[in-house]
Amino acid sequence: MxxxxxxxxxxxxxxxxxxxxxxxxxxxxxxxxxxxxxxxxxxxxxxxxxxxxxxxxxxxxxxxxxxxxxxxxxxxxxxxxxxxxxxxxxxxxxxxxxxxxxxxxxxxTDGKGFLRSLREDAGFEPAGQHVVFLGAGGAARAMSVEVALAGAERITIVNRTEARALPLVALLNEHTDCRAAYVPWNGPYAVPGDAAVLVNATSIGLFPDVDAMPAVELDSIRPRLLVCDVIPNPPRTAFLQAAAARGARTLDGLGxxxxxxxxxxxxxxxxxxxxxxxxxxxxxxxxx
Ligand SMILES: NC(=O)c1ccc[n+]([C@@H]2O[C@H](COP(=O)([O-])OP(=O)(O)OC[C@H]3O[C@@H](n4cnc5c(N)ncnc54)[C@H](OP(=O)(O)O)[C@@H]3O)[C@@H](O)[C@H]2O)c1
Incomplete structure (x- = not known):
């Protein structure tokens, strides 16, 4: 039996x-x-x-x-x-x-998942670094708070809609030790030379709009920049492919x-x- x-x-x-x-x-x-x-x-x-x-x-x-x-x-x-x-x-x-x-x-756990992926998949420690987020929605909010709590020195929020970005910047400045700033997104964004990480935290590039790319001056993407995307589907977005073609390291949204x-x-x-x-x-x- x-x-x-x-x-x-x-x-x-x-x-x-x-x-x-x-x-x-x-x-x-x-x-x-x-x-x-x-x-x-x-x-x-x-x-x-x-x-x-x-x-x-x-x-x-x-x-x-x-x-x-x-x-x-x-x-x-x-x-x-x-x-x-x-x-x-x-x-x-x-x-x-x-x-x-x-x-x-x-x-x-959204932001913590990003932090885990940043540290374990990309081997990158955000403490003391300048991190740039494209977008100011729920994903950008969760990720930027965790990156700030992990000791990032500066955070830049690049977003189309000011009314969504400013409360996030205020939250980061008032409740964490990082310095946060807002940059309006009304044309191709030039990544500052001191930025270590650029994160697409918008829904641009999500299936089925797989050819769509966030407006970024590709010439400003340098080989030592780590370029991340929140889009999990497809994991290898057009944005990550363009960044890799410029010699940058990349981290996908699946992580x-x-x-x-x-x-x-x-x-x-x-x-x-x-x-x-x-x-x-x-x-x-x-x-x-
Ligand atoms: N990999 C993961 O584990 C994970 C976890 C969470 C979310 N995500 C992904 O993250 C993405 C964003 O999610 P969310 O919850 O943050 O969404 P959300 O709260 O709706 O925010 C969307 C953000 O994208 C911006 N945006 C959308 N279309 C745009 C365009 N054409 N041009 C410029 N900006 C644009 C919005 O700007 P405005 O403020 O100007 O409207 C806003 O900042 C989704 O695709 C989601 O699938 C992935």
């Missing part, structure tokens, strides 16, 4: 979003659960904005271990939680909730996506994430 498993109960996590059907995070999380022999499930759960409070009540009722949040729930979730990590409070946005002892705590997923995996399961398994699972999705 074969021995029966001791429990048929799976631990549940997932993502609340609207739309959420195309979110591939579950592919890497499920691959990681399988690799670690964990009986966990990651579900894409479509939650309309008005239903978010009921969905959070459901999360508590189902005793779920946690949840990711994507558009449009990253800010709306905050009043429904019991506490926030200090950096999620600073950013004013949550992408990962961890349930522990009946309490729901909101975290933001950030894997990094934030790995941090969430560790927070939920307490198990060390199999990062290579997670990256390979996403490369199969995106053809990296």
């Amino acid at each position: 074969s021995s029966a498993p001791t429990s048929y109960l799976a631990e549940l996590v997932g993502v609340f979003g609207y739309p959420v059907a195309e979110n591939p995070t579950g592919v890497m999380q499920e691959a990681a659960f399988a690799a670690c022999g964990l009986n966990w499930r990651y579900l894409n759960i479509e939650v309309r904005p008005a239903d978010l409070p009921a969905a959070v009540a459901g999360l508590r009722a189902f005793n779920m271990a946690g949840i990711n949040l994507t558009i449009p729930h990253k800010v709306a979730i905050i009043p429904l939680l019991d506490e926030l990590s200090p950096d999620a409070a600073l950013m004013g946005a949550v992408n990962t909730v961890v349930r522990s002892g009946g309490k729901l705590t909101g975290h933001n 950030m996506l894997v990094g934030q997923g790995a941090i969430a995996f560790r927070m939920w399961t307490g198990v060390e994430p199999p990062i290579d398994v997670m990256r390979r699972a996403l490369e199969e999705v995106f053809g990296g």
Whole structure:
């Protein structure tokens, strides 16, 4: 007679979003659960904005271990939680909730995933450096706060819409030790000579607009610059290809996506994430 498993109960996590059907995070999380022999499930759960409070009540009722949040729930979730990590409070946005002892705590792992990728994939330490972000939306906000908390000396926010950039610059100057400045983006941007990192934190280049490129003077991209893109699909964006053709080092958005997923995996399961398994699972999705 074969021995029966001791429990048929799976631990549940997932993502609340609207739309959420195309979110591939579950592919890497499920691959990681399988690799670690964990009986966990990651579900894409479509939650309309008005239903978010009921969905959070459901999360508590189902005793779920946690949840990711994507558009449009990253800010709306905050009043429904019991506490926030200090950096999620600073950013004013949550992408990962961890349930522990009946309490729901909101975290933001987007910026931490970028930092992990910057340090471990590119071998770059941002402390004391000048980092330039193209964009001032949710991704730029999460990344710039983490880079500032990691000790970057200067941060430049280059953005089309001043009303979105100025509050971010004020937040960085008031709550971190870095010096932040805003540069309006109304033509090709010339990267300053002292910048060590240039990050495309806009949605320009995301599938299906794969030929679109952020407006940057390509002559200002020098070989010692590290050029990063948040776009995970396709991983090798036209922008990264153009930067590499100028001799710059490049870092793709898959590393950030894997990094934030790995941090969430560790927070939920307490198990060390199999990062290579997670990256390979996403490369199969995106053809990296
Ligand atoms: N790799 C990862 O793990 C990861 C994680 C999070 C997000 N992302 C990606 O990051 C991208 C941005 O996400 P988000 O949440 O920050 O979006 P968001 O909050 O909507 O912000 C979008 C930003 O892009 C700028 N932008 C968009 N189109 C532009 C254009 N044609 N010209 C100039 N600026 C333009 C916007 O400028 P305005 O302020 O002027 O409108 C804004 O600063 C998305 O593609 C997302 O997939 C990747």
